[in-house]
Amino acid sequence: MTRSVRFDPAGSLRGEYTPPADKSISHRAALFGAMCDEPVQVRNYLDSADTRATLAALLKLGAGVEEELGDSVLLRGVGLRAPLEATGGLLDVGNSGTLMRLLPGWLAGQPGGVWTLDGDDSIRRRPVDRVAEPLAAMGAGVEARDGRFPPLTVRGAPLAGIEYELPVASAQVKSCVLIAGMLADGSTTVRERTPSRDHTERILRRARVPFHRDGPRLTVSQVEELELDEIAVPGDPSSAAFVVAAATLVRGSRVVVKDVALNWTRTGFLRVAQRMGAVVVGDLEAPGAEADEEPVGELDVASAPLEGTVVEPDEVPAAIDELTLVALLGAFADGETVVRGAGELRFKESDRIAGVVEGLRGLGADIEATEDGFVVRGEGSPLPGGTIDARGDHRMAMLGAVAGLASSGGVEVIGMESAAVSYPRFERDLGALLKPE
C-alpha cells in the first residue's frame, strides 16, 4: 500500500548515528556463505526486503539459513558445486538487482540444473543481457525475455574461462563473471575500465580463491572449495549518505556517523560533497587500497554552505547510488552542478535521471536532464518544497525525506514504504537525530 509521509523543515540534526548494515556486502556474505562447505556466521546482516530475498533464494537452493539474535545469520552452505535443490524452481529476487545479477553466476556452473529468476515490476524493466552474454560465452544456457529482461532462465553447464571486457562499469556484472569463473575451466579475466565497488574481490581473497588484480584486469581461477571465516558487515555508506546530506543541508547540524564502510570504491559521494564545501571529516580510504577486510570508520559531518561542481564520468561508479543526492546538494548550492557519464542511472530501481529531474523540479529546483546525467542550478538557498513521488524506488523516497527537512516549506513523499528495500529503520533513525528549532 502506498504510504505518503510529510517531512517538515527541521531545526537541526544532532548526535551519533550508526547506519544499517551494508546491502552490497550483506548480499555477497550470504551468497558466498552458501557456497561454502562449512557453516559461515554473518554478523550484522542487513535486515531489509532486498537482503531477505537473498536468504529466501538460498533456502530454496538448499542452504540452511539460521537467523540468530542481534542481526546475525548462520549460513549452512551447500558447497560450491553441491547438487542444488529445487532445480526447475522459480527464484523470486523481489526488487533486488544485485541478487538478479550475481546469483546466475553461481547457477550457470551447476551442470544439469535449471532455474528461472524473476522479481517485481521494477526488476522486470532492468536489463539482464549484461550477465546473460558473458555466461553464455562461458557455456551456460541463458534465456531472457526479449533477450534482455527478466524472467531469466539459467541452465547450468560445464563452464570454460573467458576474457571479458565489461561494456558498462558494473560491479554486479563483474561479480557475476568472477563467481562463474570460480567454477569454470582454467582462468577467467574481467577487464574494467573504471573501478567499481570491489566487495566481491575482497571476499574472494578472504575465501582463499586464486584471484589477482593487474591494473584493470581481474583474474580468477577455478577452485575446488571456499574457506570463509565469520564475516562482519559494516554500516552502509549509501544509506548513511542520506543522513550526511541532511546534516550538510540543515543549518546548525552536527552528526557523527559510526561504523560505516569507508571502502574508497563507495565513498565517491563524500569526495564530491567535500569538493562542494561539505564538512565531512573522516579517514576516506585511499584509492587502490586492496586489503581483504572492508575498511570501517567514523565521519564527522557539520552543516555548511555549498558551491556547484562537475562530476566527471570516471567519478561515477564510486558514487553511483548517491548521484541523486548530488543533484539535491546542487539544488541548494550556489552555482551550477553537472553530472556527466551517468547513463547507468536510467537502469536502476527506476529511471533515476527522469525521477530526480521531475522530482526536484516539483520541489522548485532548476534542473534539467541530459542524456547521461543532469544539470542543476542553485542560488545557495533552500528549495521551497512540495510533493515528490518515489516511483517505487527506495533511494528516491529517502531523497524526498531529506529534501523536506532542508526545504523552506516541507515535502510530502508519496511511496515512503519503498525505503524498506534497503533501510526499514530510516524514518526512526532520522527522527532520533532531529532537534526542534
Ligand code: S3P
Ligand atoms: C551493486 C552495484 C551497483 C549499484 C547497486 C549495488 C552491487 O549496480 O548501483 O545498488 O552490489 O554490486 P551496477 O553494478 O549495476 O552498477
